[in-house]
Amino acid sequence: MSSPIIVWFRQDLRLKDNPALLRACEDGAPIIPLYILEDEDADKRKIGGAARWWLHHSLQSLNTSLDDHLYFQSGAAADVLDKLVKQTNAKAVFWNRCYEPWRINRDKQIKQTLQDNDIDVQSFNASLLWEPWTNLKKDKTPYRVFTPFYKKGCLEQNGAPPEAESAPSKIQYADMPKNNATLDGLSLMPSIKWYGGMESEWTPGEDGAQKRLDAFLDAGLDDYKEGRNHPAKENVSRLSPHLHWGEISPREVWHRSAQIAHSEGLENDGQTFASELGWREFSYHLLYHFPTITWENMNQRFNNFGWNAQESDDLAAWRNGQTGYPLVDAGMRELYETGYMHNRVRMIVGSFLVKNLLTHWHRGEEWFWDTLVDADEASNSASWQWIAGCGMDAAPYFRIFNPILQSEKFDKKGDYIRRFVPELKKMPDKHIHAPWNAPDNVLEYAGVTLGETYPKPIVDHSKARERALEMYQQSKSA
DNA sequence: TGAAATGTTGGGGCG
DNA sequence: ACGCCCCAACATTTC
Numbered sequence: 209m210s211s212p213i214i215v216w217f218r219q220d221l222r223l224k225d226n227p228a229l230l231r232a233c234e235d236g237a238p239i240i241p242l243y244i245l246e247d248e249d250a251d252k253r254k255i256g257g258a259a260r261w262w263l264h265h266s267l268q269s270l271n272t273s274l275d276d277h278l279y280f281q282s283g284a285a286a287d288v289l290d291k292l293v294k295q296t297n298a299k300a301v302f303w304n305r306c307y308e309p310w311r312i313n314r315d316k317q318i319k320q321t322l323q324d325n326d327i328d329v330q331s332f333n334a335s336l337l338w339e340p341w342t343n344l345k346k347d348k349t350p351y352r353v354f355t356p357f358y359k360k361g362c363l364e365q366n367g368a369p370p371e372a373e374s375a376p377s378k379i380q381y382a383d384m385p386k387n388n389a390t391l392d393g394l395s396l397m398p399s400i401k402w403y404g405g406m407e408s409e410w411t412p413g414e415d416g417a418q419k420r421l422d423a424f425l426d427a428g429l430d431d432y433k434e435g436r437n438h439p440a441k442e443n444v445s446r447l448s449p450h451l452h453w454g455e456i457s458p459r460e461v462w463h464r465s466a467q468i469a470h471s472e473g474l475e476n477d478g479q480t481f482a483s484e485l486g487w488r489e490f491s492y493h494l495l496y497h498f499p500t501i502t503w504e505n506m507n508q509r510f511n512n513f514g515w516n517a518q519e520s521d522d523l524a525a526w527r528n529g530q531t532g533y534p535l536v537d538a539g540m541r542e543l544y545e546t547g548y549m550h551n552r553v554r555m556i557v558g559s560f561l562v563k564n565l566l567t568h569w570h571r572g573e574e575w576f577w578d579t580l581v582d583a584d585e586a587s588n589s590a591s592w593q594w595i596a597g598c599g600m601d602a603a604p605y606f607r608i609f610n611p612i613l614q615s616e617k618f619d620k621k622g623d624y625i626r627r628f629v630p631e632l633k634k635m636p637d638k639h640i641h642a643p644w645n646a647p648d649n650v651l652e653y654a655g656v657t658l659g660e661t662y663p664k665p666i667v668d669h670s671k672a673r674e675r676a677l678e679m680y681q682q683s684k685s686a
Numbered sequence: 687t688g689a690a691a692t693g694t695t696g697g698g699g700c701g
Numbered sequence: 702a703c704g705c706c707c708c709a710a711c712a713t714t715t716c
Contacts (some may be wrong), residue, residue: 437687555687594687606716607688614688674687677716 211299212238212382213260214292215277217287218454219332220304221270223375225457227332228302240296241274243267244289244429245282245394249682250474252310253585256549258453261403262412266453266480269413271391277381278674280389286318287549293327296382301327304334304454308585309493309499322583335451337369337458337489338362340496350497355566357484357493372460379631404547406581412519418451421461422427425468432477432578439539439550440623445481446548448582451488458485491590495602499600502589503570513683515568522565525666527575529629532641532658534663535615538628544626558595559609564672566679569596609674615641631655631662 213232218225232239246253254428255263260625271278289301307313320330333339344350349636351357366391411419421668424445435443452455469478493503505511516522525531529540539553549557561572565675573592577583597607622640624632630639634654639646644658644665647686651658658664 552687603687604716608716610689670690674716678687680716 210237212240212299213300213302214240214242214289214296216301216303217241217243217270217304218291218306221266221453221646222417222455222457223273224414225372225460226304226334226375226454227373228304228330230373231330231332232302233376233379233474235300235477236380237299238276238380240279240292240298240382240384241277242279242281242288242292243270243279244285245284245396253577254307254471256580257398258397258406258579258581259405260401261398261582262410262449262453262547264391264394265412266455267391267394267396269455270417273379273414275357277379277384279384279387280391281387281396282389282394285307285314286321286638289318289322293322293325295581296384299328300330302330302332305331307336307340307496309495312496334457335454335494337462337485338366340493342366343493347409350493354487354490357490358483361493362486362489367651368466369459369462371463401463403547405546409546409548410581411670412449412453412455414455415458417447419455419660420445420447420450421464426466427467429465429474429477430472430479432474433480436480436672437552437606438618438624439553440619440621440627443485444550448584448587449548449580451544451585452582458488459667461485461631488587490601491584491586494590495545495586498571500619501593502585503598506593506600507598507602509683510596513598514679515562516566517568517570520567520668523561523567525663526561526567526572528567530663530666532644532663533560533611533615533669534622534625534629534632534643536611538619538625541628543576543579547579549580551623553624554591556597556609556611556614558592559607560611562596563605563608564667566676569593569598606675606677610669610673612669623682628665 211233215229215232220228223229238423265276281292289602292298293301295469306312314655315331317332322329329460343355343365344358345361351361410416424447428443432443435441447456447461451458457540462482465481466478469475469481496508526536526540529537529544531537535553538558539549539557543549558572561567562569569592573588576588576592579590594602597603615625621637622635632643632654635643635646635656636650636654643651643656643662657663
């Protein structure tokens with residue numbers, strides 16, 4: 209039997225449009241599909257709790273697609289690869305690129321070591337529409353503002369992304385010795401069963417991702433531009449976790465949505481949706497060119513800002529969905545229960561934490577990292593910097609969301625609130641957005657006792673707004 | 687991918 | 702008939 213090729217799966221947990229897998233299969237050599245859980249890496253943050261749950265199921269699904277041939281390992285990737293190459297006499301290692309700075313450096317080293325041992329190493333792009341080094345400004349420096357980045361750097365300069373490729377028609381597996389490591393042995397599943405809400409909400413894996421895209425194109429794309437703002441509507445794609453783990457190719461999402469938009473005359477909605485993929489690209493672009501974005505304020509002026517970075521009652525109330533602002537609480541509870549939050553609501557709860565509660569965006573970023581099934585280093589840090597006002601192309605600091613107005617505008621009938629804050633279920637539409645303003649008889653009818661069955665607001669919005677603006681002024685002069 | 691304050695305009699009630 | 706005031710509706714500015 210000829211020397212095998214190791215296909216190292218990372219955040220590309222699919223068979224379709226997977227260039228590393230496809231090129232390996234085309235070579236004709238038998239392949240070894242490998243997954244390495246790299247938790248021990250000390251200089252990187254551990255995968256968050258909700259994401260671990262997702263990863264477990266995604267790997268299970270991939271393993272099924274690979275007829276139970278996925279070879280599980282854990283530990284330092286360099287060591288695992290070195291050992292496996294020797295053990296199997298592999299001639300090559302193929303993988304799809306990841307773009308987190310720590311991983312770029314690490315992969316470079318691994319590549320060098322393998323090549324020094326005469327192993328063929330090839331890497332491909334499976335997770336971005338355009339490579340981050342291909343869309344620079346004319347002066348060769350990276351874009352810092354989304355709109356020119358997307359319109360000029362991406363669309364004009366690079367044009368449409370490549371078409372998606374199919375899954376390999378046939379996969380020939382190398383004979384492997386029995387593996388002592390198993391998926392269960394990776395201990396990705398939490399020991400306490402807190403993931404019931406996620407189980408009923410999600411189907412991780414390539415099949416689930418395909419079905420989600422189908423469902424979105426079928427029912428969500430029509431009126432996407434307006435409907436995506438309403439958390440109770442079915443207009444958002446909910447593809448983020450599938451894209452994060454590479455269960456579906458962004459190229460496929462791009463081209464299929466464009467095609468449907470075109471054939472159904474939904475050009476406007478299609479372009480708006482495509483630009484959301486553009487924001488994902490922009491986050492990766494920023495992370496690639498400005499790796500400190502994960503922790504340092506991109507706008508240095510905020511370094512002296514008086515955010516509270518400590519644990520506090522306000523922070524705990526925010527995490528638990530007990531702020532007394534129904535839309536904020538609904539969002540935070542959706543997050544905890546399902547591992548996901550609607551995008552507009554993410555902006556609202558983010559603004560609330562950073563501006564109304566004057567809490568450092570790091571605290572929000574950490575909580576999201578641990579609780580989101582789509583937690584993504586690039587998107588998470590770029591988005592928190594955006595909402596905090598300290599990012600590259602950020603929302604101006606003084607853009608402070610009014611959680612009551614947002615609620616009245618985008619959850620008019622309170623459907624979203626009622627789903628996640630059931631203690632307000634019987635509140636009439638008119639008063640569900642700000643129950644503390646409801647007349648006593650309405651509260652009584654709804655069975656709500658503020659401070660007992662549902663919290664009183666932990667801050668007064670207009671006072672909190674004044675306070676935030678004042679602190680902003682101070683930081684300007686400091 | 688805001689909100690609130692401030693400014694402007696124009697229609698209608700009314701003396 | 703006319704000017705005056707009120708205020709909603711819209712536009713602009715400011716935070």
